Amino acid sequence: MTVNYSRLKKLVPPALLVFIGLSLGAVGTASAATVAPTVPANLRLVSATSTTLTMSWNASSSSAGIKYYTIYKNGVKIATTTNLSYTNTGLKSLTSYRYNVSATANDRRLTTSAQSANLMAQTEALPPSGLLATTISDTQVALAWTASPDNSRIAGYFVYRNGVQIAAVTTTASVATTTYTDTTVTASTAYTYTVRSWWGTSSFSAASNTISVTTPSPATPPIPVTTCVDIATPGNYVLANDLAATTGTTCVSIHDTTNVSFDCANHSVLSNLSQVLSIKNVTTFSLTNCYFSTQDSTPGDLVFGADIAGTSGGTMQNNTFTGQMLMQSSDNTKLTIKNNTFTNASYQQQRGTHIYFGFNTVNWANYSGAGLINMAYGSFNTIDTNILDGHGGWINNQTFYGMDDGILLQNEDSAVVSTNTMANFYDCGIETLGLITNSTIRDNTIGNATQCGIGGWYYNSWRSNTVTNNKVDNTYYMLKFSRVYGLQPGEQFVYFDNNTFTGNVLTNGTSPDTMSSWFDMYSSPDVPTSSIVAVNNRFTSNNFEKALMAPFLNPGSMIVDGGGNICGAFNGVSSGHLVCN
Numbered sequence: 001m002t003v004n005y006s007r008l009k010k011l012v013p014p015a016l017l018v019f020i021g022l023s024l025g026a027v028g029t030a031s032a033a034t035v036a037p038t039v040p041a042n043l044r045l046v047s048a049t050s051t052t053l054t055m056s057w058n059a060s061s062s063s064a065g066i067k068y069y070t071i072y073k074n075g076v077k078i079a080t081t082t083n084l085s086y087t088n089t090g091l092k093s094l095t096s097y098r099y100n101v102s103a104t105a106n107d108r109r110l111t112t113s114a115q116s117a118n119l120m121a122q123t124e125a126l127p128p129s130g131l132l133a134t135t136i137s138d139t140q141v142a143l144a145w146t147a148s149p150d151n152s153r154i155a156g157y158f159v160y161r162n163g164v165q166i167a168a169v170t171t172t173a174s175v176a177t178t179t180y181t182d183t184t185v186t187a188s189t190a191y192t193y194t195v196r197s198w199w200g201t202s203s204f205s206a207a208s209n210t211i212s213v214t215t216p217s218p219a220t221p222p223i224p225v226t227t228c229v230d231i232a233t234p235g236n237y238v239l240a241n242d243l244a245a246t247t248g249t250t251c252v253s254i255h256d257t258t259n260v261s262f263d264c265a266n267h268s269v270l271s272n273l274s275q276v277l278s279i280k281n282v283t284t285f286s287l288t289n290c291y292f293s294t295q296d297s298t299p300g301d302l303v304f305g306a307d308i309a310g311t312s313g314g315t316m317q318n319n320t321f322t323g324q325m326l327m328q329s330s331d332n333t334k335l336t337i338k339n340n341t342f343t344n345a346s347y348q349q350q351r352g353t354h355i356y357f358g359f360n361t362v363n364w365a366n367y368s369g370a371g372l373i374n375m376a377y378g379s380f381n382t383i384d385t386n387i388l389d390g391h392g393g394w395i396n397n398q399t400f401y402g403m404d405d406g407i408l409l410q411n412e413d414s415a416v417v418s419t420n421t422m423a424n425f426y427d428c429g430i431e432t433l434g435l436i437t438n439s440t441i442r443d444n445t446i447g448n449a450t451q452c453g454i455g456g457w458y459y460n461s462w463r464s465n466t467v468t469n470n471k472v473d474n475t476y477y478m479l480k481f482s483r484v485y486g487l488q489p490g491e492q493f494v495y496f497d498n499n500t501f502t503g504n505v506l507t508n509g510t511s512p513d514t515m516s517s518w519f520d521m522y523s524s525p526d527v528p529t530s531s532i533v534a535v536n537n538r539f540t541s542n543n544f545e546k547a548l549m550a551p552f553l554n555p556g557s558m559i560v561d562g563g564g565n566i567c568g569a570f571n572g573v574s575s576g577h578l579v580c581n
Contacts, residue, residue, distance in 0.1 A: 035062070035063060035111075036062075036105070036111050036112065036113050036114075037060040037061065037062035037066060037103040037104070037105050037111065037112070037113040038060045038061050038062070038103070038113060039060065039102070039103070039113045039114050039115070039116055040057040040058060040059075040060050040069060040101045040102065040103050040113070040116045041057065041058040041060075041116065042057055042058045043055060043056075043057040043099065043100070043101055043116045043117060043118075043119045044056060044057070044119065045119060045121045046085065048121065048122065048123055048124050049123065049124055049206065050093040050094070050123055050124045050125060050126045050127070050205065050206070051089060051090060051091050051092075051093065051123065052087055052088060052089045052090075052091060052123070053087070053088045053091060053097065053099075053121045053123060054085065054086070054087040054088075055071075055085065055086055055087075055088075055099060055101075055119060055121065056084055056085035056086075057069075057084060057085075057101050057116065058084070059084055060103035060113060062103070062105040062106070062107075062111070063105075064105045064106045064107040064111075065105070065106040066103050066104070066105065066106060067082075067104050067105060067106040067110065068080045068081060068082050068103075068104050069081055069082070069083075069084075069086075069101050069102065069103055069104070070101065070102045070103075070104065070112070071086050071088075071099065071100075071101055072099065072100045072101070072102075072115065073088060073097055073098070073099055074097060074098050075098070075100075080104075086101075091123050092123065093123050093124065093125055093126045093149070093150055094122065094123060094124065094125040094126075094150045094153050094154070094199065095122065095123050096120060096121070096122045097120075097121055097122070097123075098118050098119070098120055099118070099119040099120075099121060100115040100116050100117075100118060100119070101115065101116045102114065102115045102116065122203075124197075124203070124204075124205045124206065125148055125150040125153070125154050125197040125199055125203075125205045126148045126149045126150050126197065126205060127148060127195075127196060127197055127205040127206045127207060127208050128145045128146060128147060128148045128157060128178065128195050128196075128197060128208045129145065129146045129148075129208055129209065130145055130146035130208075130209070131143065131144075131145040131193065131194065131195055131208045131209050131210075131211055132144060132145070132211060133193070133211055133213050134179075135181075136213050136214075136215060136216070137215065137216065137219065138185075138187035138188070138215050138216050138217060138218045138219055139183065139185065139187070139215075140181055140182060140183045140185060141181070141182045141185050141191065141193070141213055141215065142179070142180075142181045142182075143159065143179065143180050143181070143182065143193060143195070144178060144179045145157075145178050145179075145195050145208060146178065147171070147176035147178050148197040148205065150197060150199075151171055151173070151176045151197075152173035153173075153199065154171065154197045154198060154199040155170060155171070155198050155199050155200070156168055156169045156170040156171045156177065156198050157169045157171065157177075157178070157180075157195050157196065157197060157198055158195065158196045158198045158204050159180050159182075159193065159195055160193065160194045160195070160196070160207070161182060161191055161192070161193055162191060162192055163192070163194075166182065166184070167180055167182075168198060180195075185215050186215065187215050187216065187217055187218045188214070188215060188216065188217050188218075189214065189215050190212065190213070190214045191212070191213055191214075191215070192210055192211065192212050192213075193210070193211050193213070194207040194208050194209070194210050194211075195207070195208045196208070217259075219236065220235060220236055221236070222236045222237070222238040222263075223235045223236060223237045223238065224238055224240045225237050225238065225239050225240060225243075225262075226240050226241055227243065228243050228244075228245050228249065228250075228251040228252065229251075229252060229253070230253045230255075231252075231253065231254045231255070231257065231260060231262070232254075232255055232256050232257050233257055234257055234258055234259040234260055235259075235260060235261070236261045236263075237260065237261065237262045237263070238263045238265055239262075239263065239264040239265050239267045239269075239290070240265075240267075241267060242267045242268045242269075242270070243267070243268070243269045243270065244269075244270045244271075244272075245269075245270065245271045245272060245274070245276065246272065247272045247273075247274065248272075248274055249271075249274070250271070250274075250275045250276065250277065250278045251269050251270070251271055251276050251277070252269055252276070252277050252278070253277075253278045253279075254278070254279045254280075254282055254285065255278065255279070255280045255281055255282065256280070256281045256282070257281075257282055257283075258282065258283040258284055258285075259283075259284050259285070260282060260284075260285040260286075261285070261286045261288075262285070262286070262287050262288070262290075263286075263288050263289055264288070264289050264290035264291065264319075265289055266289050266291070267290070267291070268290075268291040268292075268293065269290060269291065269292050269293075270292075270293050270294075270295055271293070271294050271295065271305065272294075272295060273294055273295065273296050273303060274294065274303065274305075275294075275303075275304060275305055275306070275307060276292045276293065276294055276305050276306065276323075276325075277292055277305065277306040277307070278306070278307045279307070279308045279309075279311060279314070280307070280308075280309045280310055280311070281309070281310040281311070282310075282311045282312075282314065283311070283312045283313055284312070284313040284314070285311065285313075285314045285315070286314070286315045286316075286317070287314075287315070287316045287317075287319060288315075288316075288317050288318050288319065289318050289319065290319045290320070291319070291320045291322075292305065292306065292319065292320065292321050292322070292323075292325070293305075293320075293321075293322045293323040293325075294322075294323035294324060294325050295323050296323045296324040296325075297323070297324070297344075298324065299366035299367070300366065300367060300368075301324040301367075302324055302326055302367065302369070303323060303324050303325055303326065304325075304326050304328060305321065305323060305324075305325030305326065305327065305345070306321060306325065306326075306327040306328065307327075307328050308327065308328070308329045308330075308332060308335070309328075309329070309330045309331055309332065310330075310331050310332065311332045311333075311335060312332070312333045312334055312335075313333075313334050313335075314332070314334075314335045314336070315335075315336045315338070316335075316336070316337045316338070316340060317336070317337075317338050317339050317340065318339050318340065319340045319341075320340065320341045320342075320343065321340065321341070321342050321343075321345045322341075322342070322343040322344055322345055323344065323345070324344055324345070324367065325342075325344070325345040325346075326345070326346055326348055327342070327345065327346070327347050327348065328348055328349075329347065329348065329349040329350070329352060329355070330349070330350045330351055330352070331350070331351050331352070332349075332352050332353075332355060333352070333353045333354055333355075334353075334354045334355075335352065335354075335355045335356070336355075336356045336358075337355070337356065337357045337358075337360065338356065338357075338358050338359050338360065339359050339360065340360045340361075341360070341361045342360060342361065342362040342363070342364075342372070343361075343363060343364075344363075344364050344365060344366065344367070345362070345364065346362065346364055346369060346371070346372045346373070346374070346403075347362065347372070347373050347374065348374040349374060349375045349376065349378065349381075350376050350377055350378070351376075351377050351378055352375065352378040352381055353378055353379050353380055353381070354380050354381065355375070355378065355381040355382070356381075356382045356384070357373060357375075357381075357382065357383050357384070357386065358382065358383070358384035358385050358386065359384070359385050359386065360386045360387075361386070361387045362386060362387070362388050362389075363388065363389035363390070363391065364389075364390065364391060364402075364403055365391040365402075366391075367402075367403070368392070368400070368401060368402060368403065368404070368426075369403055369404065370403075370404050370405065370408055371403065371404060371405040371406065371407060371408030371431070372388050372390060372403055372405075372406055372407070372422075373386070373388070373406070373407045373408070374407075374408045374410075375407075375408070375409055375410070375412055375415065376409075376410035376411060376412070376433075377410065377411045377412070378412055378413075378415075379412065379413040379414050379415075380413075380414045380415075381412065381414075381415050381416075382415070382416045382417075382418070383407055383415070383416070383417045383418075383420060384416065384417075384418050384419060384420070385418070385419045385420060386420045386421075386422075387420075387421050387422075388406040388407070388420060388421070388422035388423070389422070389423055389424055390402050390403025390404075390405070390406060390422075390423075390424045390425040390426075391403065391424050392404070392424050392425045392426040392427075392450075393424060393425075393426050393448065393450055394426055394450050400426035400450075401426065402424060402425065402426055403424075403425050403426070404425060404426060404427040404428075404431075405425055405427050405428050405429070405430065405431040405449075406420070406422035406423075406425055406428075406429045406430060406446070406449070407420070407422070407429070407430045407431070408430075408431050408432075408433065409430070409431075409432045409433070409436060409439070410432070410433040410434050411433070411434035411435050411436070412432075412436055412437075412439060413436075413437045413438055413439070414437070414438045414439060415436070415439040415440070416439070416440045416442075417430060417439070417440070417441045417442075417444065418440070418441075418442050418443055418444065419442075419443045419444065420444045420445070421444070421445045422444070422445070422446055422447075422449075423446070423447040423448045423449075424447075424448045424449075425448070425449040425450065426449075426450050426451075427449065427450065427451045427452075428449050428451050428452040428453065428454065428455050428475075428480070429444070429446030429447075429449040429452075429453050429454065429472070429475075430444065430446070430453070430454045430455075431452075431454075431455055431456055432455070432456035432460065432462070433456060433458045433459060433460070434458075434459045434460070434461065435459075435461040435462075435463070435495070436456070436461070436462050436463070436465055437462075437463045437464055437465070438463070438464050438465065439465045439466075440465070440466045440467075440468075441454060441465070441466070441467045441468075441470065442466065442467070442468045442469055442470065443468075443469045443470065444470045444471070445470075445471045445473075446470065446471070446472045446473070446475070447472075447473045447474055447475075448473075448474050448475070449472075449474075449475045450475065450476060451475065451476050451477065451480060452472075452475055452476060452477040452478070452479065452480035452518075453470065453472030453475050453477070453478045453479065453504075453506070454467060454470060454472070454478070454479055454480075455477065455479060455480030455481055455518075456480075456481055457480070457481065457482045457483060457484045457523075458484050458485060459483075459484070459485050459488060460481060460482065460483050460484070460494075460496075461483075461491075461493075461494050461495040461496065462481065462495065462496050462497075462499050463495045463496075463497055463498060463499070464497075464498045464499065465499045465500070466499070466500045466502075467479070467499070467500070467501045467502070467504060468500070468501070468502040468503050468504065469502070469503040469504065470504045470505070471504075471505050471507075472504070472505070472506050472507070473506075473507045473508050474507075474508045474510060475506075475509065475510060476509070476510055476511040476512070477509070477511055477515065477516065477517050477518050478504060478505075478506035478509065478516060478517050478542075478544060478545075479501065479504070479517040479518070479519070479551070480517065480518045480519075481496065481518070481519050481520075481521070482518065482519070482520040482521065482523040482524075483520075483521055483522075483523050483524040483527055483532075484523065484524055485524060485526060486524060486526030486527055487526075487527060487531060492531065493531050493532070493533050494521065494524075494527050494531055494532045494533070495533045495534075496519070496521045496532075496533070496534040496537065496558060497533050497534060497535050497536055497537065497558075498535075498536050498537070499537045499538075500537070500538045500540075501537070501538070501539050501540070501542055502538075502539075502540045502541055502542070502562070503540070503541050503542065504542045504543070505542070505543040506543060506544055506545045506548075507545065508545075509545050509547075509548045511548065513549075514548050514549050514568075515548065515549050515551065515552050516544035516545050516548035516549060516550065516551055516567055516568070517544055517551035517552070518551065518552045519551060519552060519553050519554065519558065519559075520552060520554040521534040521554065521555070521558065522554050522555065523554075534555055534557075534558035535557070535558060536558075536560055537558050537559045537560065538559070538560045538561075538562045539559050539560070539561060539562055539565055539578060540562030540563060540564055540565070541562070541563070541564035541565065542564075542565050542566070542567075543565075543566040543567075544565065544566060544567035544568070544580075545566075545567070545568070546566055546567065546568050547568060548567070548568050549567070549568050549569050549570070550567040550568060550569065550570045550578055550580050551567065551578065553577060553578065556577040556578075557577060558577075559577050559578060561577065561578050561579050563579070564581065565578060565579065565580060565581060566580065566581050567580040567581075568580065
């Protein structure tokens with residue numbers, strides 16, 4: 001369209017001319033209306049997980065180009081993108097969704113295409129978890145796992161060995177089937193296993209955790225034992241009758257060998273007030289179903305009745321040890337001591353690594369010793385879910401009797417002391433000596449320990465330890481830490497730093513000075529103040545018992561208040577550093 005502006009100036013008023021000029025100019029420069037873009041084609045599922053669906057489509061075309069694509073889920077717009085793919089996150093597992101996509105042109109009107117054909121897509125089921133081997137033999141591997149949260153909506157589980165499916169285990173909504181036994185294994189062979197949830201015809205979830213197992217060599221016939229024995233060769237030994245040693249001899253001695261299984265079949269092994277068991281320099285052994293006794297019942301006596309030294313990969317399970325017996329353990333690694341009973345007996349360990357002492361019952365009724373469980377100069381050791389009774393206490397605050405401590409740790413790194421129940425000690429439930437680092441003391445229940453629930457003072461240094469959710473009842477102090485004795489050779493500083501105390505609870509505190517806990521790192525006159533590092537110890541949500549005074553803190557600056565602590569009135573030293581609710 002051509003406009004003669006010179007002629008218009010003569011015929012039209014200026015204001016109207018401006019309006020006409022602008023209008024005509026706009027019409028003259030406008031692009032033609034854009035034809036709607038082509039509909040996105042081939043909308044397809046690329047991948048799925050239990051919470052995401054990823055889809056893609058072919059590009060649309062338009063004379064003005066494509067500005068963006070709009071994604072719809074179940075008819076509702078959920079996103080736009082300039083890409084040719086999209087991942088929808090935060091979805092429910094094993095759920096179907098309908099998707100469509102439209103294209104929008106890059107013109108002023110944002111001309112939009114019709115929606116694509118439907119894409120019906122389903123998220124995967126959640127995988128099972130906690131896969132483990134419950135039995136491993138030369139002929140079979142028994143597996144167990146935790147059911148998928150979608151168990152009620154799946155058909156079952158696929159079991160894979162070395163990446164190849166070997167079984168399909170069906171399950172029901174009411175009863176989850178979460179076990180399988182592989183009976184096609186070969187002896188002395190390594191395998192890996194995983195499990196996946198399975199639904200529909202052949203759909204399956206992501207894999208569970210992977211476990212690796214090695215089947216043992218073919219089982220050998222048991223070797224019967226009828227007399228006290230010295231074992232230095234591999235084998236499967238089974239006690240055929242009760243045994244009794246002569247004076248001064250060790251009835252069962254296993255040494256300098258590997259792959260030994262010794263099963264007492266619930267028979268007894270007795271000594272005459274002397275050592276009854278010795279296991280030294282053995283790799284991979286098991287000791288089960290034995291009753292060991294030194295036959296000493298004299299109050300106050302102590303017999304070094306069992307000696308375990310220089311072993312690796314051993315298991316001691318379902319045994320009883322009694323008779324004023326001290327079991328000594330030294331220089332062992334990966335030793336498991338589980339489900340045993342120590343009656344008038346205790347356990348003492350030095351230089352152990354990866355030792356598991358758990359689910360045992362330990363008590364001693366007529367002996368005053370350092371502790372029922374003693375671990376020293378080791379690392380990565382665990383004391384877990386034991387029941388301890390020291391039969392100890394004080395008479396009129398003057399005369400002590402029974403066991404000093406339940407658990408005694410000395411110069412240990414990365415120890416875990418958890419979920420133990422212990423009572424009746426004349427000192428502490430858990431006491432530490434020397435330097436303790438990177439260790440955790442949690443969820444223990446401690447009662448009737450005269451001095452403290454948890455504490456340490458002899459050559460005491462603590463660094464980066466965690467004390468959490470312990471319950472302490474009927475003791476002087478819930479926590480008691482100080483320093484007794486000067487610097488040891490090679491020791492430049494005394495530390496109490498970067499420790500965490502959270503969620504610990506004291507009930508029925510009995511301290512004569514009414515203090516709920518005691519922290520005094522300046523207590524030793526033999527340690528210069530300049531050699532003491534006491535900082536950054538965080539106290540959070542501890543219940544120091546409102547009826548008692550707040551913890552004694554020296555220096556008060558050693559702590560960081562994490563909030564939520566319950567305690568009574570302040571004393572001069574702790575004031576200003578711990579907030580009591």
